[in-house]
């Protein structure tokens with residue numbers, strides 16, 4: 639049972655996009671979706687391509703307003719209290735948002751200033767962050783010269799530096815090597831250990847299995863199943879549970895979403 643007050647509380651969230659031709663019914667990218675993320679936990683949002691994961695992240699940060707549903711993030715309504723919300727959350731999007739001409743350190747300085755970090759904290763926090771994401775020795779190199787893994791670590795550093803109450807990550811280890819992935823996973827685990835909430839999307843079952851205290855699977859814009867890995871496994875039919883113990887999250891995922899390819 640999960641007792642603490644939820645950081646993300648979404649109930650019945652629906653998002654519709656108008657289609658090109660006006661007479662067509664709108665496309666429902668999210669249909670009555672429920673989601674929760676709690677302090678001290680990593681919540682993983684899984685779903686096949688196009689299932690609505692990024693759309694849901696955009697709703698949580700107030701970038702998109704839902705057509706209907708109840709939504710609170712840190713007790714705030716993202717649609718109307720976005721400015722206040724953005725001071726307390728950090729989002730690492732799929733495409734890294736770095737300035738390639740600036741050095742790693744300059745990227746962090748720019749971010750700290752933009753988000754109004756107190757000047758007296760900036761220097762120490764920036765150096766601490768560079769060490770945390772293992773870029774101390776490359777701090778004076780331009781971000782544009784970094785490998786994919788280094789760029790992801792720097793993007794994560796930008797978010798961690800602000801010490802958000804909610805860290806949102808859209809596919810945090812997409813295309814990075816094993817070493818960077820391990821470093822990123824450890825930082826994510828530390829954020830949760832510090833009592834803050836993490837919500838991440840991923841297509842990597844191994845990642846969700848390692849990090850996810852709680853897992854929500856969506857498919858075609860709707861909830862499929864939610865719970866801890868143990869709870870999800872217990873919802874598999876007896877025959878599947880018995881196959882090859884222990885059951886992997888991939889078995890659970892394919893059982894609930896099927897193996898058909900998505901477009």
Ligand SMILES: Nc1ncnc2c1ncn2[C@@H]1O[C@H](COP(=O)(O)OP(=O)(O)OP(=O)(O)O)[C@@H](O)[C@H]1O
Pocket residue numbers: 655656665667685686687688689690691692693694841
């Ligand atoms: N602005 C938009 N206008 C119209 N349709 C959209 C828009 N944004 C997303 N969609 C559609 O909504 C659905 C969900 O897309 P979304 O990007 O949220 O999926 P996803 O689960 O993040 O996919 P992936 O794993 O491929 O990143 C898709 O069918 C997509 O084409």
